[in-house]
Amino acid sequence: MLHSLKTKIFLLVSVILALVAVFVLYFTDRDVEQAMFEAEQRSARNVLELVELNIQSGYRDLVRSRVDAVNAHRRALRGLTMMARTTLDEIFTMSDLSGEARARAESRALDWLSRPRPAEEGEFLVFDAHGTLLAHQNPDARGGDLNLIRDIKGSSMAEAVHSEARRLGEVSSMFFWTWTEHGQPIKKFGWFVHYPPTDWVIGATVDIDELEQEGERKLEELLNNLRANFGKIRIAQSGSVILFNAQGEVLIGPEENSLAPILDLGTAINALTGKPLLEELKNLAAAKDRESMRFVPQFADAAGKIREQEAFCGYFRALGWYVAALAYVDEVGAPARNLVTRLSGIILAVLLAGLVLGLVLAGRIAKPLNALAVYAKALPETDFTAQEVQDQSAAIRHLPQRHKDEVGRLATALMFMEGALRENIRSLIETTATNERIEGELNVAREIQLGLxxxxxxxxxxxxxxxxxxxxxxxxxxxxxxxxxxxxxxxxxxxxxxxxxxxxxxxxxxxxxxxxxxxxxxxxxxxxxxxxxxxxxxxxxxxxxxxxxxxxxxxxxxxxxxxxxxxxxxxxxxxxxxxxxxxxxxxxxxxxxxxxxxxxxxxxxxxxxxxxxxxxxxxxxxxxxxxxxxxxxxxxxxxxxxxxxxxxxxxxxxxxxxxxxxxxxxxxxxxxxxxxxxxxxxxxxxx
CATH class of the missing domain: 3.60.40.10 (PPM-type phosphatase domain)
Incomplete structure (x- = not known):
């Protein structure tokens, strides 16, 4: 009786279902709370990663807008320098430039380049190989020594620009301009070209403070977008996400009814460890394994309770921002307790139904498998090279119509295998003979070729x-x-x-x-x-x-x-x-x-x-x-x-x-x- 496949399948299904029921009921109560907590941890990590991606996307847009603005200024300034060089070509080619005529032409060119222009279009400046400012719309600046002007690398602007412009023909530079009304240096961006007829460097410059202001506006816009998104995020039931900087200033905080007691990160202490909460969050963000930490705030929440919380923290280095995903520990265990009760009833019902279905299924599977075993056993005794081969598939030909499952597909595969074996053996005999003939011919061809x-x-x-x-x-x-x-x-x-x-x-x-x-x-x-x-x-x-x-x-x-x-x-x-x-x-x-x-x-x-x-x-x-x-x-x-x-x-x-x-x-x-x-x-x- 125990050698019957039907009996084995029924006993196997019964034992498996019984063991599953025992183990599930035993371990569910012990482990499901931990599993639910780990699921919430993964959810919090995912939320944190999505927030970081949102910040990265906003930061890329911020950087892209700055790059686009700089490129726009570069194109405009390059066009101005091309216009200036074209105008100087016309001035210096109108007459024989020697002696006084050349001096007059240079004077006309410098006067034209010193004319005031609208601030948004930029301004011209011209200096010679010694760094002396020859032309500028500010009369007080003319004649000044541009060697005293420093670029953003701390090098002499005149010396660096003149050598690069002579070597490359044109060059850009960002520098600090000191001839201002308020006496404070301002940052400017310039495009410079070398003008060989006079060995001048002609530059078109623009004040880029507006770019800095636009960057601040874009940064505030990024914060506003993040505030709107943070307000929609919930971890577990009432957890949320906060954004703060290295000084503990909360840039985007949670709703007051959930996490208001820890908003002052600069002075908050973790009651579990006695350490500053801000320092622990920074250390957590610096870790590479995305672990979490637990803390208890010093003050009660809006409901008058001091509740333990779980924190995940990330760091966005480009802006110096920290992002923390916070969840209440007690909210994680509630779904687990409800799940244990429901799961116990479901497992008992599944056990009873499985035993009945296992008995029926075992009988249905065993019968056609016996027929397939007899057919498969007869295949090795068949001579597929004979001219007339007896068809062995009559005993299993009805199985594909009666069984649309694996049994039917197995029967179809066995019948197909029998036909394929006949065909493949015949084809193999023919192919082997052909290959032997071709190999012999190729060997002869090789001997003939090498003989040449x-x-x-x-x-x-x-x-x-x-x-x-x-x-x-x-x-x-x-x-x-x-x-x-x-x-x-x-x-x-x-x-x-x-x-x-x-x-x-x-x-x-x-x-x-x-x-x-x-x-x-x-x-x-x-x-x-x-x-x-x-x-x-x-x-x-x-x-x-x-x-x-x-x-x-x-x-x-x-x-x-x-x-x-x-x-x-x-x-x-x-x-x-x-x-x-x-x-x-x-x-x-x-x-x-x-x-x-x-x-x-x-x-x-x-x-x-x-x-x-x-x-x-x-x-x-x-x-x-x-x-x-x-x-x-x-x-x-x-x-x-x-x-x-x-x-x-x-x-x-x-x-x-x-x-x-x-x-x-x-x-x-x-x-x-x-x-x-x-x-x-x-x-x-x-x-």
Missing amino acids: LPKTFPPFPERREFDLFATLKSAKEVGGDLYDFFFMDEEHFCFAVGDVSGKGVPAALFMAITRTLLRTAGARDRDPGPIMEAMNNDLAPDNPNSMFVTLFVGVLNTRTGRLRFANGGHNKPVIKNQDGVHFLEGRSGPMVGAMEDIPYNAVEIDLAPGEMILLYTDGITEAMDEGLAVYSDERLLATMEAAPIVSAEQIIQIVLEDVARHVGAAQQSDDITALCLRYAGPVGGQG
């Missing part, structure tokens, strides 16, 4: 004028990189490295065509420029997939060391000699095969005995590690710099080993090809 490239090194053991080595490592079975080399005649040796766009079989075919065209063009001409032009004109016309190849073709005169090369969009080779390493500059044209009739110009250099050149594809410099960091041109140069001048094969081995260290366990992302040629000099020369 020279693989015997040294390739010309009887020629001691140079040492040559090359290698190619495809990212896939076949790739698009290529290298080749051959003698055009007794003295001229051609070598090339290329990188076809794309990967796989199309790139491999394009690579084979490119290598054939290189050999054909090299048989007709010894100049790499015409060779590349001929290859480009052969590849570009019939190229429906718009493929192209970046290509470097070099022709070395083994007797003289003269190297003529053409670079069609390929990576810059690396030259290494006794003096160090560097990239071989010079590009002849774009990628080969992209467009017809493009000229390619050859470039010439002389290779000294012992000097070597490294050609490579971007599979080296763009090789990525597991963090997607590329190998880079800089690391290639550093590796070549550190490598000794040895054989061409050893140089390539050093580079590839360093690339492998960089890549680590990451998969190769692109074809890697490298060709190194070390010129030893003509036969009988020193290498």
